[in-house]
Amino acid sequence: MITRLALLALAAWTTTGLAHAGVSAPLQVHDAWIRVLPGALPNAGYANLTNPGNHEVKLVAARSNAYAKVMLHESSESGGISRMHAVDHLSVPAHGSVRLAPGGYHLMLMHAVHPVKVGSRVTITLRFADGRTQDASFLARPANASGVND
Template identity: 40%
Template sequence: MASAPRHHRLTRTAHRLTLGLLTALLAAGSVQASELEVSDARLRLMPGDLPAAGYFRLHNTGEETVTLTGAGSDAFGHVMLHQTMQEDGMSSMHSVSELEVAPGDTLEFAPKGYHLMFMKRAVPLAVGDELEVTLEFADQPPVPVNFDVVSPASL
């Protein structure tokens, strides 16, 4: 008899967890499908423990401006938004706190421009792997994106 109430509690808990997970997945999926499109996501893997760079295109198909505020990955200790700038023939990188993407616009992360800088690799990676990166926004749920791990020579 004692097992019936416990079974009921476990079933009720499982239902609540399932409902919560479905709600979260639907919310994240609707942002990707209806407002944001991410394409050509790739991570340029450097040898050893050198920082890696992430490139992609972010297209805003919605009716409101979206603000990209950061990114994260379990495979790296720190991920930053960066911009490479040319001044007087010299190239330099600067951290960027946020980037806005107006409705209908596409923001391109590419070599010699905006990019994600991946620091402090926490897990081994190899060319050909796929890495989940979460893009973070000011007023939107985070968006998980799969990045293809590529060699520096492929860019």
């Protein structure tokens, strides 16, 4: 009887443990900010994404109530000309980080639903290849900002 109770307790604990692992955020998001450009120009979202887990996390999409469309982009420069292109996913390696920063990866935030005020925070929902999602809070910074802390 005691053994049976112990097994039941163990089963309950294990189930809880798995459920908890299932809802934990896939990534740690630090220094998340948006460069707000005037008028109808698209804004760009930047952040440091760290994966504390043992498995690669693949970011495949993002969305926000504040923008009609959010795309994953990468900037590159050749011959002094800066271009950007859409990327279909962004992999954050196990126990690794990926930096979204000016001149590199960014979230392209198109068509703000309302003008985004500098100093406000915007929630962006990240979606991963396994179907999980994670909300991250981005700080709106002025056009001349170079990072979240200036």
